[in-house]
Amino acid sequence: MMFVDLLEEIYLGVLSNKVRSGLTMLGVVIGIASVIAMMSIGQGTKLQIENSIQSIGSNLLMVMPGAQRARGAAVSSGRGSSQTLTNDDADAIRDVAGVKAVAPESSRRFQITARGTNTNTQVVGTTPDYLAVRNVAVDIGTFFSTTQVASRSKVAVLGPTTVLDLFGENANPIGQTVRINSAQFTVIGVTAAKGGSGFSNQDDMIYVPLSSLQAYLSGGDYVSSISIQAVDQATMTLTQQAVTELLLERHHIPSADLADFSIMNQSDLVSAASSVTDTLTLLLASIAGISLLVGGIGIMNMMLTTVTERTREIGLRKAIGADRAEIVAQFLGEAIFLTLLGGTIGVLVGYGASKAVSTFASLTTTVSWSSVAMAFGVSCAIGLIFGLYPAQRASRLNPIDALRYE
Amino acid sequence: MLELKNITKNYTSGKEITSAIKDASFTIHKGEFVAIMGPSGSGKSTLMHIIGCLDTPTLGQYHLDGQDVAKLSTSELAAIRRNKIGFVFQSFHLLPRATVLRNVTLPLVYLGVKREERLRRAKETLVAAGLDESHYEHLSNQLSGGQMQRVAIARALINNPAIILADEPTGNLDSKTGKLVLDTFERLHQQGRTIIIITHEPTVAARAERTILIRDGEIIEDQSNCKLNS
Numbered sequence: 096m097m098f099v100d101l102l103e104e105i106y107l108g109v110l111s112n113k114v115r116s117g118l119t120m121l122g123v124v125i126g127i128a129s130v131i132a133m134m135s136i137g138q139g140t141k142l143q144i145e146n147s148i149q150s151i152g153s154n155l156l157m158v159m160p161g162a163q164r165a166r167g168a169a170v171s172s173g174r175g176s177s178q179t180l181t182n183d184d185a186d187a188i189r190d191v192a193g194v195k196a197v198a199p200e201s202s203r204r205f206q207i208t209a210r211g212t213n214t215n216t217q218v219v220g221t222t223p224d225y226l227a228v229r230n231v232a233v234d235i236g237t238f239f240s241t242t243q244v245a246s247r248s249k250v251a252v253l254g255p256t257t258v259l260d261l262f263g264e265n266a267n268p269i270g271q272t273v274r275i276n277s278a279q280f281t282v283i284g285v286t287a288a289k290g291g292s293g294f295s296n297q298d299d300m301i302y303v304p305l306s307s308l309q310a311y312l313s314g315g316d317y318v319s320s321i322s323i324q325a326v327d328q329a330t331m332t333l334t335q336q337a338v339t340e341l342l343l344e345r346h347h348i349p350s351a352d353l354a355d356f357s358i359m360n361q362s363d364l365v366s367a368a369s370s371v372t373d374t375l376t377l378l379l380a381s382i383a384g385i386s387l388l389v390g391g392i393g394i395m396n397m398m399l400t401t402v403t404e405r406t407r408e409i410g411l412r413k414a415i416g417a418d419r420a421e422i423v424a425q426f427l428g429e430a431i432f433l434t435l436l437g438g439t440i441g442v443l444v445g446y447g448a449s450k451a452v453s454t455f456a457s458l459t460t461t462v463s464w465s466s467v468a469m470a471f472g473v474s475c476a477i478g479l480i481f482g483l484y485p486a487q488r489a490s491r492l493n494p495i496d497a498l499r500y501e
Numbered sequence: 502m503l504e505l506k507n508i509t510k511n512y513t514s515g516k517e518i519t520s521a522i523k524d525a526s527f528t529i530h531k532g533e534f535v536a537i538m539g540p541s542g543s544g545k546s547t548l549m550h551i552i553g554c555l556d557t558p559t560l561g562q563y564h565l566d567g568q569d570v571a572k573l574s575t576s577e578l579a580a581i582r583r584n585k586i587g588f589v590f591q592s593f594h595l596l597p598r599a600t601v602l603r604n605v606t607l608p609l610v611y612l613g614v615k616r617e618e619r620l621r622r623a624k625e626t627l628v629a630a631g632l633d634e635s636h637y638e639h640l641s642n643q644l645s646g647g648q649m650q651r652v653a654i655a656r657a658l659i660n661n662p663a664i665i666l667a668d669e670p671t672g673n674l675d676s677k678t679g680k681l682v683l684d685t686f687e688r689l690h691q692q693g694r695t696i697i698i699i700t701h702e703p704t705v706a707a708r709a710e711r712t713i714l715i716r717d718g719e720i721i722e723d724q725s726n727c728k729l730n731s
């Protein structure tokens with residue numbers, strides 16, 4: 096048998112039974128496409144959650160007023176509303192070993208007016224360290240300086256969304272004044288957009304010096320949280336302990352169980368979130384696995400329902416003098432042709448589906464090579480095994496038994 | 502030369518054993534034209550399959566041109582079928598969803614013959630089998646029984662086999678086409694081919710040199726035909 100003739104037999108074999116070929120390919124396409132799409136959604140979600148955790152800062156510890164959440168206790172009472180943390184606490188924390196920067200903040204919602212328009216948004220009183228600690232960048236103008244904090248300047252830095260709400264599109268707010276409650280603040284900067292993360296929207300905020308907020312808007316020297324940036328990830332737990340001890344001592348509290356503050360560690364958040372995303376990925380992977388199985392059963396079904404006809408065909412080919420190797424080569428060729436074509440279509444469909452999810456669900460999906468390889472491998476293996484099955488069986492029968500096969 | 506010695510073929514279904522061929526022995530020399538006759542179910546087709554190396558006997562020895570068929574490997578048997586034997590099946594066994602030409606040329610594909618040569622020889626044998634040229638591109642499952650039979654005959658002749666085995670080759674043909682097919686067989690016989698046909702019709706058997714009669718798997722008569730008009 097000449098090689099071109101083998102190729103022609105393969106081609107005609109695939110073409111002369113379009114329904115069988117089409118359905119076999121469909122099984123491969125469904126299996127591969129669903130695995131790729133599901134895995135890309137899982138990976139994308141994981142990446143997005145990780146990004147939004149990173150966007151609140153790195154190596155972050157957050158001290159908040161209110162009772163420590165004891166293990167098993169239902170809900171912490173009135174966190175943020177109790178006034179147990181002060182400016183002095185923040186200053187004291189600055190000297191703890193392992194602390195790189197400290198940004199106390201006091202925030203409240205106020206009604207803001209500027210040139211007739213008004214909006215209701217979060218006003219955050221803080222210090223310049225906030226930029227580094229909370230991973231915020233300034234886009235236009237400047238952030239307020241330590242001197243401005245010390246002198247209780249009435250200056251404000253706006254989030255891009257707030258700028259849009261108050262001044263409209265493409266407006267330059269620098270030098271304009273905004274009224275918070277009844278106090279006039281001059282706008283000196285706009286922060287860079289961070290995108291709508293799952294947590295509080297950092298684009299819709301007004302930053303003012305902590306001292307100014309306390310003097311003109313809220314009164315007192317209490318803060319609603321203290322953000323601490325640790326030197327590195329490895330020492331974060333130690334730093335957290337040191338800060339806890341310091342605050343317990345300052346607040347004259349004998350035991351950590353009675354603390355009037357709580358400290359949240361960013362790595363706790365990361366591990367909590369990644370356990371959630373891991374579960375999600377596992378869920379999607381099992382859905383994809385089931386699709387792969389369904390696709391596989393489809394392929395198997397197609398191959399097995401035609402096994403009678405194929406066995407007779409093999410019997411005939413053997414009767415007119417085909418060698419076993421030639422028959423196996425033809426069937427292997429057909430199976431490779433179908434699974435490769437189906438596999439390629441499946442990869443394209445899966446890739447397209449993940450792109451569609453990206454655009455319509457604003458979720459950045461990533462197609463990983465391992466999922467493509469896994470899906471492709473499994474479907475092709477099923478295609479090859481069940482494509483070769485009749486050839487393997489029939490080539491062991493003598494021609495007459497194969498021709499008579501029911 | 503085909504030598505069958507004490508050939509027995511048993512079929513087992515469950516505990517029951519049926520003997521399709523019982524202890525058959527005979528020799529067919531090169532160039533002979535033999536007819537096999539017998540009632541339905543007597544084992545004619547079974548015998549023919551064994552002669553054509555398509556099936557193996559349960560007992561006994563079969564020598565084809567001096568070779569013990571039982572000792573040959575599957576690929577050696579395939580080579581014998583490919584090179585030496587042309588087989589017309591009682592139920593044709595054509596490749597469905599394939600054209601007449603593709604069906605007829607298929608044996609040559611496995612012989613490694615080039616495409617143009619395949620088509621040329623296919624047309625030749627189709628003419629010899631009496632199939633009209635207008636059917637050559639038809640799919641085999643769109644043909645009538647008689648047309649399928651002629652395709653099966655053409656396919657059996659295309660590899661210029663030394664041994665032609667035809668299981669009721671004229672069973673579905675009208676007398677005119679039947680005569681044409683038998684003329685073709687006779688011409689091939691005159692060229693020195695060995696021809697064995699199974700038939701129910703005495704007029705067909707009369708054209709052979711020798712008739713083997715079989716009943717219930719046993720050979721009950723094996724005689725030369727007295728040819729009056731040869």
Ligand SMILES: Nc1ncnc2c1ncn2[C@@H]1O[C@H](COP(=O)(O)OP(=O)(O)OP(=O)(O)O)[C@@H](O)[C@H]1O
Pocket residue numbers: 499512513514519520521539540541542543544545546547548591
């Ligand atoms: N695969 C098989 N399994 C079991 N029994 C079989 C098988 N093939 C044939 N037989 C039996 O062997 C006997 C001979 O069958 P065979 O086909 O050789 O008859 P035949 O002489 O060709 O008949 P016909 O003239 O009707 O074609 C029958 O009784 C049949 O039932």
Ligand SMILES: [Mg+2]
Pocket residue numbers: 545546547591668
């Ligand atoms: Mg028969």
